[in-house]
Amino acid sequence: EQPTVYVTRQIPDAGLELLEESCELHVWDGKLPPSKDHIIERLAELEADGLLCLLSDDIDGEVMDASPNLDVVSTFSVGYDHVNIDDAEERGIAVGHTPGVLSETTADFAWALLMTTARRTVEGQEYVLDGEWETWGPKLLTGPDVHGATLGVIGLGNIGAAVARRAGGFGMEVLYADVGPNEEAEAELAAAGVDVTYVDQNELLDHSDFVTLHVPLFESTHHLISEAELRRMKEGAILINTSRGPIVDTDALDTALSEGWIERAGLDVTDPEPLPADHEITRHVPERLVVTPHIASASIGTRNKMATMAAENLLAGVAGEDLPNSALDDRS
Ligand code: GLV
Numbered sequence: 344e345q346p347t348v349y350v351t352r353q354i355p356d357a358g359l360e361l362l363e364e365s366c367e368l369h370v371w372d373g374k375l376p377p378s379k380d381h382i383i384e385r386l387a388e389l390e391a392d393g394l395l396c397l398l399s400d401d402i403d404g405e406v407m408d409a410s411p412n413l414d415v416v417s418t419f420s421v422g423y424d425h426v427n428i429d430d431a432e433e434r435g436i437a438v439g440h441t442p443g444v445l446s447e448t449t450a451d452f453a454w455a456l457l458m459t460t461a462r463r464t465v466e467g468q469e470y471v472l473d474g475e476w477e478t479w480g481p482k483l484l485t486g487p488d489v490h491g492a493t494l495g496v497i498g499l500g501n502i503g504a505a506v507a508r509r510a511g512g513f514g515m516e517v518l519y520a521d522v523g524p525n526e527e528a529e530a531e532l533a534a535a536g537v538d539v540t541y542v543d544q545n546e547l548l549d550h551s552d553f554v555t556l557h558v559p560l561f562e563s564t565h566h567l568i569s570e571a572e573l574r575r576m577k578e579g580a581i582l583i584n585t586s587r588g589p590i591v592d593t594d595a596l597d598t599a600l601s602e603g604w605i606e607r608a609g610l611d612v613t614d615p616e617p618l619p620a621d622h623e624i625t626r627h628v629p630e631r632l633v634v635t636p637h638i639a640s641a642s643i644g645t646r647n648k649m650a651t652m653a654a655e656n657l658l659a660g661v662a663g664e665d666l667p668n669s670a671l672d673d674r675s
C-alpha cells in the first residue's frame with residue numbers, strides 16, 4: 344500500500360511528480376494557505392503518513408497528533424521556525440527542510456535590496472512616473488557608495504557567507520557577528536579573496552555602512568535588532584533583512600526611519616507578514632524603505648530544487664529512512 348501524503352500548496356511540478364510516483368498524493372488547491380483546522384481535518388481523514396508544508400503554515404503538536412500515522416513533516420523552506428521541533432522530536436516525527444539550494448539565490452536578492460536602497464532605484468522610477476524628471480540633476484537622488492564601504496553580516500551561515508563572498512567584487516571590508524567564529528567559512532572566503540573579520544555585534548553595528556541579517560529565527564534572535572541596536576548603527580547606515588521578519592522590531596525600525604537614526608532599510612521579510620499595504624511602516628516607502636513580499640529564494644531554478652528536495656525528504660520520512668536534510672540534525 345502506498346503512503347498517503349498531504350501537501351499544503353501547489354509546489355513546483357518537479358516535487359509533485361516525484362511524490363506521485365510512489366504516494367497517494369493530496370494537494371491543497373487554494374491560493375492562500377489552508378487554515379490550521381483544515382490541515383488537522385485533512386491529516387485526520389487521510390490518516391496521512393507525511394505532511395509537506397510551507398513557511399506560512401503553523402505546524403505544532405496539535406497538527407502532528409491529527410494523524411496516527413504521521414512520520415514526517417517536510418517544509419518547502421530552509422527556515423523551520425514555523426514547525427515546532429520539540430513537539431516533533433517528542434513524537435518521533437522527522438522534520439525536513441531545504442538548506443543549501445537557496446543560499447546563492449537568496450544572497451543575490453540581499454544584494455538586490457542593498458543596491459536598490461543605496462542607489463535609490465525605486466525612488467528614481469517613481470520620480471520618472473510622477474512626471475518630475477525635468478532635467479539632469481547634479482544632486483538628484485544621490486546615495487552612498489556601495490563599493491569600498493563596510494558590510495556587516497549578522498549570521499555567517501551558508502547564506503551570510505554567500506552574501507559576504509559577493510562583497511569581494513565591490514572591494515568592501517566585511518565584518519561579521521555570530522554566536523561564534525565560523526573558521527571554515529572564513530577560510531573559504533579568504534581563498535576567494537574576501538577578508539572577513541569576526542567582531543561582536545556592537546562593534547559591527549558601530550562600523551558598518553550596510554548591515555545584513557542572515558540568522559534563523561529562534562527565541563534568542565527574536566528582536567535581535569531593536570531600539571538599542573538601531574540607535575547604535577551609523578546615521579547613514581542601511582539595514583537589509585532577508586531572514587525572518589521578527590528578527591527586527593518593526594516599531595523600533597519605524598521610529599528609527601522617522602527620526603533618522605539610520606538612513607534606510609530594505610526588507611524582504613516583515614513582522615507582521617504578510618505586511619498590509621496600509622501598515623504604518625509603509626509610509627516610509629520609497630524614500631526610506633523598500634519592501635518586497637518574501638521572494639529572496641524565488642528564482643525558477645531554485646524553487647524547482649526546493650520542491651525536489653522537500654519531496655525527497657518526505658519520501659525518506661514515509662519510508663522510515665534518515666532524511667537527506669533533517670532540521671533536527673541541522674538545528675544549531
Ligand atoms: C525562506 O524564507 C526559506 O526559509 O526558505
Ligand code: GLV
Pocket residue numbers: 421441442443444445446500501502503
Ligand atoms: C542554512 O542556514 C542555509 O543557509 O542554507
